[in-house]
Amino acid sequence: AQRVTQPEKLLSVFKGAPVELKCNYSYSGSPELFWYVQYSRQRLQLLLRHISRESIKGFTADLNKGETSFHLKKPFAQEEDSAMYYCALRRGAGSYQLTFGKGTKLSVIP
Amino acid sequence: KAGVTQTPRYLIKTRGQQVTLSCSPISGHRSVSWYQQTPGQGLQFLFEYFSETQRNKGNFPGRFSGRQFSNSRSEMNVSTLELGDSALYLCASSLEVVGTEAFFGQGTRLTVV
Numbered sequence: 001a002q003r004v005t006q007p008e009k010l011l012s013v014f015k016g017a018p019v020e021l022k023c024n025y026s027y028s029g030s031p032e033l034f035w036y037v038q039y040s041r042q043r044l045q046l047l048l049r050h051i052s053r054e055s056i057k058g059f060t061a062d063l064n065k066g067e068t069s070f071h072l073k074k075p076f077a078q079e080e081d082s083a084m085y086y087c088a089l090r091r092g093a094g095s096y097q098l099t100f101g102k103g104t105k106l107s108v109i110p
Numbered sequence: 111k112a113g114v115t116q117t118p119r120y121l122i123k124t125r126g127q128q129v130t131l132s133c134s135p136i137s138g139h140r141s142v143s144w145y146q147q148t149p150g151q152g153l154q155f156l157f158e159y160f161s162e163t164q165r166n167k168g169n170f171p172g173r174f175s176g177r178q179f180s181n182s183r184s185e186m187n188v189s190t191l192e193l194g195d196s197a198l199y200l201c202a203s204s205l206e207v208v209g210t211e212a213f214f215g216q217g218t219r220l221t222v223v
Contacts, residue, residue, distance in 0.1 A: 034211065043113075044200065046211040086153065096141045096204050097166045098212060100153040 002027040004089050006101035013077050014109045021072040021104050023061075023087030032090040033063055033070040034098070039083045047085070048072070057081070077108045112136065114203050114215035122221045128189040131218045135182050135203030142184040143212065144176060147198040156199075159184055160206070191222045 003026045013019055025031065033050040048056055050063040050070060061072045070087060087101040115134040123129050135142050144156040155168040159178035176186040182203070188195055198219050202212040 043216050044214040046213075049211060095158065095166055096160075096206075096212065097143060097155050097158050097168075098145075098153075098202070099155065100145075102152040 002031065002089050002091060002099045004087050004099050004101040006085075006087055006104050008104045009102070010105045010107065012107045012109060015079055016076050019072075019074045019077045019081070019106065019108075021085050021087075021106065023070045023072065023101060025068050025070065025087075025089050027068075027089060027091065029091060032092055033061075034088045034090070035059070035061055035070075035072050036086045036088055036100075037083050038086070044086070077106075079108050079110055082106055082108045114201055114213050116199075116201050116215035116218050118218060119216065120219045120221075122223060123191050124223055125191055125193060127191050128187060129191060129220060130185055130187050131199055131201075131220070133184045133186075133201030133203075133215060135184070135201075136213055139203035139205055139213070140182050141204045141206055142178055142182065143202045143204075144184070144186050145200045145202065146170075147200055147217070148196075153200070156186065188220075193222050196220060196222045 005024045035047040036044050037047045038044045048061050059074045063070050084103050084105050086103045088098045090098050117132045141160045143158040146154045157176050158166040162178045173189045178184045198217045200217045201215045204212040
């Protein structure tokens with residue numbers, strides 16, 4: 001069975017400081033990895049997917065298959081980055097089921 | 111285009127009752143999944159439908175069931191409600207393309223009293 005672990009429930013950083021939200025996964029196959037974000041009173045929405053290797057709102061994430069990690073990074077945090085962040089894994093192979101981590105609440109202090 | 115729509119947004123039910131929640135996916139999306147979100151357990155997968163067939167089911171009791179119609183709209187039903195069923199129920203739809211994202215609805219907040 002697959003599992004996603006986000007070790008930090010809450011992460012507080014000052015505006016302008018670097019941010020790293022950790023995500024580790026366990027799955028024997030080749031998963032698809034995603035980061036979803038939920039801003040206050042808004043629906044869950046996609047931030048990044050590993051397959052596209054893009055940068056969104058200054059965030060990047062690299063899939064490290066050796067360490068089974070998919071950490072989310074941003075060099076300079078902004079107040080509007082304050083939100084809940086969820087790392088998610090999809091097995092692929094005919095299934096679109098997402099397995100989520102418990103989430104990390106990012107609080108950016110002005 | 112219109113996003114994923116879930117109705118109703120809020121529900122209050124009594125223990126022992128049953129409830130039906132509805133989800134209308136984005137037009138053209140045939141894959142619909144349901145998730146339960148609680149403060150303690152986070153987001154947990156309930157079930158996944160594609161073309162009216164259930165493809166996967168999460169680790170929930172048989173009181174939780176669902177179905178998908180020919181227009182891809184989906185419903186989930188919870189019978190014999192328990193206090194612990196109080197949660198935000200989220201529906202997501204997606205295209206059948208590798209790497210594509212799942213689009214989530216606003217959710218239905220169910221409170222069991």
